[in-house]
Amino acid sequence: MREPKVLHRPRPASKPPTPVQLPTPTPPPKPKLVRKIPFPGSRLLRKLRHIFYAAWFIAFLRAEMRKNKGNKPNEKFIFGIQLKEAVAALHRIYLNPDGNIYLILSDMVGEGAPDLYVEDKGRFGTSPEDKQNIQELTYIVENLTYHITEIMPATGVLGTHKKAAIFELIKEGKEFPAGYFWQMERDQLEFDENDKITNVTDARAFFLLIGIFLSRSLVTTLLMKPLDYGLSTTVxxxxxxxxxxxxxxxxxxxxxVVAVPRKQTPLPIPYEISKFLYTDEEMKFILSKLKKSLDYAEGLLRDWGEEYVKRLRAAGPTKKEG
Incomplete structure (x- = not known):
């Protein structure tokens, strides 16, 4: 029986046991492709170096801003830096070698990882291996979502205070960098004649949070460019x-799903990244098998987002005056 969907309370989802496998002929090993690393050192050292460079770059931009403070800095430029700070902070959490999120992601790409894509075999039924992969996906979806929704610090770049970068994210009158949004995201938001965001309701503020935590800091970076952003150091x-x-x-x-009210038809797949994703038709079988886990994850995200926005609103004014 599933536990109630309480904020920060995960539905138990223990990692499935490894099934007993019958001995099979061992195929000849494939040559291992190894990415040439420009800097020596252990995997942990290279990952920490990647994080350091990102932090150094942001610090450099901030120093340039202070040096030129006699000239009023461009508001759009400053906001762009704040968005980069938020993404860098999330990457530090997601790529923490001792963190739960990194453990989940690295298990999916590490040596010996199972191929988790399960096809609908129709009348032939689902094989024991397919059932095991569905169970593994259940573990991944529920635990990954739970650990992401644990992130709600009181201090720092992601903190619920008025000097945090994440606070600036939900303020009205902000001009986002060109290409920041997918078109399906822009269609859910409102912009004035100067392309500055306006009328940021609680629902839209939640959508903006989802955009930075999932769309920017996970999907289009770590998952689509794992080598560039440090999830993996080898091909x-x-x-x-x-x-x-x-x-x-x-x-x-x-x-x-969470971009629209409950029970409504989900938004379309963003065409900008559609070639990097499976189609809805290709995912129909898997999504049906993961329905309970997806419902659980949706509930967690909605509860977390509602509380996050509530705390940010309490920290200071986010609505444009006048």
Missing amino acids: LSEVGERNLKLLATIIVYLIR
């Missing part, structure tokens, strides 16, 4: 690439 196997494509599709599906 992924075909299985690893398929698993990340599958997870990206599931996360985007959740984004499409």
Whole structure:
């Protein structure tokens, strides 16, 4: 029996046991593709170096702003830096080698990871291996969502205070960088004649939070460009690439679902990234098998977003005066 969907209370989803496998002929090993790393050091050291460079770049931009404070800095430029700060802060959490989120993601692309994409075999039925993969996906969806919705600090870049970058995200009158939004996201928001966001309701503020936590900091960076953003330091196997494509599709599906009121038809797949995702038809079988987990994840995201927005609103004014 599933526990009530309480904020920060996960539905128990223990990692499934490894099934007993009968001995099979061992195929000849494929040559392992290894990415040439420009800097030496352990995997952890390279990951920390990546995080350091991102932090250094942001610090450099801030120093330039202070140096030129005699000239009024461009508001759009400052806001762009704040968005980068938020993404960098989330990457530090997602890529923390000791964190639960990194453990989940790395297991999907590591050596020996199972191919999690399950096809509908119709009258032939679902094989034991397919059932095991569905159980694994259940674990991934529920636990990944739970650990992301644990993020709601009181301090720092992501903190619920009026000097946080995440506070600026939901303020009216902000001009987002060109290309920041997918078109299906822009269609849910309002902009004035100067392309500045306006009428940021609580629902739209939640949508903006989902955009930075999932769309920008997870889907279009770590999942679609794992080498560039530090999720992996070696070229992924075909299985690893398929698993990340599958997870990206599931996360985007959740984004499409929570962007509209409950029980309404989800938003369409963003055409800008559609070639990197499975189609709804290709995902029909898997989504049906994951329905309970997806409903649970949707509830967690909605409860978390509602509370996050409530705390940010309490920290200071976010509505444009006049």
